[in-house]
Amino acid sequence: MTCETPKNTTGKVLLTALAGAGVGALTGILLYSKKGMARRQHFRDFRTDQRLRLRGDWDQLKDKLQQTYTHLTDEDLTYVEGKGHELVSRLKAKLGKRKRQVIKMLNAL
Numbered sequence: 379m380t381c382e383t384p385k386n387t388t389g390k391v392l393l394t395a396l397a398g399a400g401v402g403a404l405t406g407i408l409l410y411s412k413k414g415m416a417r418r419q420h421f422r423d424f425r426t427d428q429r430l431r432l433r434g435d436w437d438q439l440k441d442k443l444q445q446t447y448t449h450l451t452d453e454d455l456t457y458v459e460g461k462g463h464e465l466v467s468r469l470k471a472k473l474g475k476r477k478r479q480v481i482k483m484l485n486a487l
Contacts, residue, residue, distance in 0.1 A: 466480050
């Protein structure tokens with residue numbers, strides 16, 4: 379019977395650390411390349427498209443909507459500041475469009 383000595387593992391630890399640093403550097407390069415920056419900007423734009431940003435006088439915007447969609451009533455187009463989600467859900471049901479489409483339409487007015 380022979381007695382085996384424990385193997386030196388510092389080489390493996392050093393190799394693993396260098397491999398991890400290399401993977402981290404590669405990830406950083408890929409994320410901060412022009413394509414990665416464009417991808418993140420597209421995602422940010424997608425998130426902000428989901429927010430309702432009404433500009434101008436609501437009565438004028440409401441008249442434009444009623445001219446375009448004649449079946450909408452004043453009750454359907456009731457807008458209370460801070461409760462835009464209620465307006466969006468009513469229009470979504472009446473127009474048969476998705477939430478994102480309704481928000482995009484309202485923001486374009």
